[in-house]
Amino acid sequence: MIDDLDLDLDLHLDLTPVVAEQPDPMLFATVSGAHLYGFPSQDSDLDLRGVHLLPAADLVGLREPEETRSRTWVRYGVEMDLVTHDLRKFVRLMLRRNGYVLEQLLSPLVVHTTDAHRELAALAPGVLTSHHAHHYRGFAATQWRLFEKTGELKPLLYTFRVLLTGIHLMRSGEVQAHLPTLAEGPDAPGCLPELIAAKAEREHGSADVDHARVAADVERLHATLDAAQSASALPDAPRAHDALHDFLVRVRLGVMPAGSTALRP
Numbered sequence: 001m002i003d004d005l006d007l008d009l010d011l012h013l014d015l016t017p018v019v020a021e022q023p024d025p026m027l028f029a030t031v032s033g034a035h036l037y038g039f040p041s042q043d044s045d046l047d048l049r050g051v052h053l054l055p056a057a058d059l060v061g062l063r064e065p066e067e068t069r070s071r072t073w074v075r076y077g078v079e080m081d082l083v084t085h086d087l088r089k090f091v092r093l094m095l096r097r098n099g100y101v102l103e104q105l106l107s108p109l110v111v112h113t114t115d116a117h118r119e120l121a122a123l124a125p126g127v128l129t130s131h132h133a134h135h136y137r138g139f140a141a142t143q144w145r146l147f148e149k150t151g152e153l154k155p156l157l158y159t160f161r162v163l164l165t166g167i168h169l170m171r172s173g174e175v176q177a178h179l180p181t182l183a184e185g186p187d188a189p190g191c192l193p194e195l196i197a198a199k200a201e202r203e204h205g206s207a208d209v210d211h212a213r214v215a216a217d218v219e220r221l222h223a224t225l226d227a228a229q230s231a232s233a234l235p236d237a238p239r240a241h242d243a244l245h246d247f248l249v250r251v252r253l254g255v256m257p258a259g260s261t262a263l264r265p
Helices: 016-020 033-037 056-060 087-094 099-105 113-127 133-151 153-173 192-201 211-231 241-252
Strands: 026-032 046-052 068-075 080-086 110-112
Touching: 016 026, 016 110, 026 033, 026 080, 026 113, 033 046, 033 153, 046 087, 046 110, 046 241, 056 241, 080 087, 087 099, 087 113, 087 241, 099 113, 099 133, 099 153, 113 241, 133 153, 153 192, 153 211
Parallel strands: 046 080
Antiparallel strands: 026 046, 026 110, 068 080
C-alpha cells in the first residue's frame, strides 16, 4: 500500500491486489511515469512497472515465452497501466544503456519488493556507463519534436527532465528522475517550477512559454550533456555482466537467501 510515499497525488491506494493478481511471481513493482518524475496532473494515470519471473519450462520449450506483459484498467477511479518484463529480459535491458528500466528499478515509489529486488538494485551501478547519455539525448530529441508539433506542456517537461537526468547521471553516477529535485540544480532553467505547477492543473494543455527562450534552454542543456559525457568518470562498458548472469541463474533456480518472499517497502 502506498501511503507514506510522496506521489504528489491525494490518494492512498492499496495496490496489493494488483500484485496478487499476476500469474507469475513478481520480484518488484514500482511507480513510474509522471508521479516518479514529479509532475503529475490531477487526472494523470498511474504507471506501474515491474519484473515477473517465468517458470524455467517457459523458456526452454517450443512456445514463445511471455517476456513482456501489459495491462491497462481502472481501479479506485484511477486509470492504471502495468507493464512487467520477465527477469531475463529486464536484465538484458539493463545491460543496453536503457535508462527507463534503471529508473523503474530504482524508483523510491515501491509497491512491492523482495530480497531479489534489493539485490538487483544493488547491482545497478555496475551497468552504468557514459553511453547512457545517448539514451537521454535521444529521448529528449523525440520529446522536443513532439513539443514543436503540438505545443503541449507535457513533452516540454519531458524534454527538460531527461536532459537534466542525463547530466546528473554523467556527473554523479546517480539515476535521479525527479524533476523538482533536478530543478534545484545550477543547470535547470528558471521557468521549471512554474511549468511544473501548470502541469499539475491539466494533463494535456498548451505550454505558455517563449518558444525561442525554451529552445535556447534546450540547446544549452544538450551542450551541457555533451560536455558532462565527455568528462564523466563512468566506464565505457558495463562491469556487472557476470554478476547479473549469476544473479539471474540463482533466482531462476530458486537459489536465493532466506527471506525472499514479498516484503512491505
